[in-house]
Amino acid sequence: MSVQSINPTAVVRSARRIPQRRLVLVAGGLGSALFGLFALRVLAGDYIITLPDFFRILGGEEIPGATFILMESKLPRAVLGVLAGVAFGAAGAIFQSTLRNPLASPDMLGISLGASASAVFAIVVLSxxxxxxxxxxIIGAVLTAVTIRLVAGSDGGYRLVLVGVTAAAGLVAVIQYLFTRANEYDAQLALRWMTGSLNSASWPTIRILLVALVVLLPLVAWTVKSQRVLELGPDVANALGVTHRYADLLLLLAVLLCALAVAATGPVAFVAFVAGPIARVLNGGRTTILGAALVGAVVMVGADYVAAYGFPGTNLPVGVVTGAFGAPFLLWLLASGRAGRAGRKS
Incomplete structure (x- = not known):
């Protein structure tokens, strides 16, 4: 396509045109599903809390047993699941749309592994x-992302994906080496952290992640128009004045979202990876950060319920369930040829 023949106004209008009715319906459907799963996670389970008791406890009334279970276990896990799912989902969609590759998620590019390697190093070496x-x-995720970007240079998204996959392989080797140096206690602690879990959900952690989302998500919304133009390719984006600096800004925001979510829950597998493609299918082939964020929250809360109650007598980490769901999804994505069409430079 010749850049000189492009009508900038028409291209921008096309890039920004989202079927509003479908967007609203999908967002409403995902919001309803999230509300239902949230209520199920908080009210149902081994200890059932009635709706009147729920509101009485929120109002400050002390109900023996129920207050502790709700305020110290059920509710913080559900709230943290929503917040972390939103962060993972939005981060994954930004990576995939900006780099124009459905495999380009923090899971696949080594950013989550960078966080894991840093945490394992802190456990084994620094105690x-x-x-x-x-x-x-957080430090590990950010340093990994910066290193990948510097090594990839300005050649584009395809090279960045290759560098990220290579970095992920190297980080796996680093983690395995650290495990050979760990004692039994440190190895168990590191494994629990790497699996990703909501078991350690607490209100201080929730407050920190909530504040981070309040700061970062408006910045993502502010840059979303540039993100839609970047999806059209580097030639069109450059012609419209959307340079690689906008892509770097979007990727930085995505890295921060992912790093903060990992800090709160550990590197929960595949949530960032699956949220974007699922939201894209629901929205008729268009990428929306809102849709991906809601899908991420639905996956997190739903997976946590399955992890807690799907296997009687066993309380699994949420990362085990998301990993079991995400691995077949990756195989389907590769088999369907969607990843193969994404080898374009951006």
């Missing part, structure tokens, strides 16, 4: 635990 692991995870 850290608790909130220090969250800080280590």
């Amino acid at each position: 850290l635990n608790g909130s220090a692991l969250s800080v280590a995870g």
Whole structure:
């Protein structure tokens, strides 16, 4: 396509035109599904909390047993699941749409593994635990993303994906080496963190992640128009004044979203990877950050319910369930040829 023959006004209108009716219906459907799963996670389970008791407890009334279970276990897990799912889903969709490759998610590019390697290093070498692991995870994710971007250079998204996959393989080797140096206690702690779980959900963690989302999501919304233009390819984007700096800004926001979610829950597998493609199918082939964020939240809360109650006598980490769901999804994505059509430079 010749850049000189492009009508900028027509291209921008085409890039920004989203079928509003379908968008509203999909968002409403996902919101309803999320509300239902949230209520199921909070009210149902081994200890059932009635709706009147729920509102009485929220109003400050102390109900023996029920208050503790709701406020210290059920509700924080559900709230953290929603917030982390929104962050993972939005981050994955930004990566995939900006790089124009459905495989380009934080899971596949090594960013989550960078957080894991940093956390395992903090456990095994520095003997850290608790909130220090969250800080280590954030630092590891950001450093990994910056390194991948610098090595990939400005050649485009396809090279960045290749560098990211290579970095992921190297980080797996680093993690395996660290495990050979760990004692039994440290190895168990590292494995629990790497699996990804909502078991350690707490209100201080929720407040930190909520504040981060309040800051970052408006910035994502502000840049979403540039993201739609970037989907059209580098030639069209450059012709319209959307340079690679906009792509770098979007990717930075996505890295921060992913890093903060990983810090709160650990690297929950495949949520960022599956949210974007599912939302894209629901929206008729158009990428929407809102749709992906809602899908991520639905997947997180639903998977946590299955992990908690789907296997009697066993309380699994949520990452086990999302991994079991995400692996077949990856195979389907590869078999359907969707990933093969994404080898374009951006």
